[in-house]
Amino acid sequence: MTGRRAIEHALAHLLLVVVCGLTLYPVLVVLKTALSSTPALGLSGWPFPTELGFQSFVDVISTRDVQGRWLFGRQLLNSVVIAGATTVLGVAMACTAGYAFSRFRFPGRDLGMSALLVTQMFPGVVMSIPLYLLLDHLHLLNTITGLVLVYSTTSVPFCVWMLKGYFDTIPLDIEHAALVDGASRWTIFTRIVLPLARPALVVTALFSFMTAWNEFILAATFMGDDRSFTLPVVLQRYVGDFGTDWPHFAAGAVLVSIPVMALFFALQRHLVGGLTAGGVKG
16 A cells, blocks of 8 residues: 555545544533533533433433322333334335335326325424314324324325335336246235335334334324323423423433434344335336
8 A cells, every 4th residue: 555545544534533523422412411410511512421420311210100100111112102003004004005106007106106295395293283183083182093193194105205116126027927927916015025125114114113203293292191202202391491401301312312223223234225225226
């Protein structure tokens, strides 16, 4: 390696270290605040904790309601159930729709895809009033079922577009060969197409889970009881009218982030293939 090439490599690594440092800086500040014992937000720019106090984590995890029941555990269960059910229901509906849009030609196909895309242009808060009225009419306010239905219907357009793009990359010759061998459309879809689309399914499910896990506005609007709250709504409770309990807020933010980080590490080998394969039709 020549001297010029060595300098270029050193500068490239230095740039990567700087970028990684800038990326991790907010995370380190949150972790430092969570480990702090002082209720005020520290003004020091040093991101590494100077003390190791886990009382904020203990206080957040051991939260109980007025009747002495473990509140944080119930709220964690709400988030897991809602995000998991939203992911399963949304991806299940989007699989069949995405396959139909990819493989079949029918009247209104292009208009339907465009309509799904248009729905993604509006934030969730715009739909909060009509959704509130619908849930109230169906007696599903302040219920996990109602929130799962809302999250699932709002995640379907994104899931359909993701999966349709990936289904387009799967060669039709494979399905034609299966049809010649006597396989039904359902067998082709379940035994051939879905296994080949596993990377896209994993990425789509992960994004659906993250969206439902982190959503705050609709959950705060449709849920009115402490035992029905999800974790993002719980975090907002540490922000008061006259001040913010920063150590407990930061500790809660760290706890909320752990399941998503665990999913990323567990599914990371599928992420690159699932994100890029649907971008080129082959």
